[in-house]
Amino acid sequence: MDLIEWLASRSQAVSLVEVVQALALPKSSTLLLLRTLVDARYVTRQADGRYLLIRLPGEPSETNSGWGMILRVAEPILRETVAAIEETGFIAVLTGDWQVRYLNKVLPMREIRYDRDIATQRVAHYVASGLMLLSGLADEDLEAYLRLSVPDEDDPGAIAARVSAARREGYVANLHGRVEGAAGVAAPIRDPEGRIVAVVNMSGPRERIANNLSRVTEVTVEAARRASEALSRRMFKSEKSPARN
Incomplete structure (x- = not known):
């Protein structure tokens, strides 16, 4: 070092x-x-x-996803968003085996709040973050996911429809998550080429999110947009200035 x-x-x-x-x-x-x-x-x-x-550790390369860089540029924006709406925030990415991995967690300063163990990876189509991340896959990769990673009890067609909606709308609102009583909204963080590399996810108690869905969606999408811009600036700087002063 x-x-x-x-x-x-x-x-x-x-x-x-x-x-x-x-x-x-x-x-x-x-x-x-x-x-x-x-x-x-x-x-x-x-x-x-x-x-x-x-490049520095955590920055993208041909063999490195750059999760460290994503977290560095997105976390300050996430903290501002959590403070603004007082709901829990996460940055999530998709692993090589199509699981959702949460890079961090920022809790709001309020007594009743949503929390989750971010050490545990999640099945992508079960959570808002995962559906948003799946929407960034190429069609052939999404087809492979639906064929290889969806349990028999789940409907691949319904999952594909939700992914299509995420692509069309630019966010996912999930009011009936796998955790009883929880809901969330996810929006994409994109690299300079427009590829989805991570998501911002804001989650909270279902009733509170549902009653404030427009506002939660608005700030989640805006946080993801700001993070995308910050990531693009950082990656552009890395490409143009490989040596640091």
């Missing part, structure tokens, strides 16, 4: 000797560390043998 931090402070590519001298590390160990960072695609080795940091 010291090496990554030091590289992040450089505006130009650096040589092996410069790293050794700056961090007072053995040359052989430093070379192994740099090779590890190159293999992990945090650092690139240029034609002249100098090293340049191209």
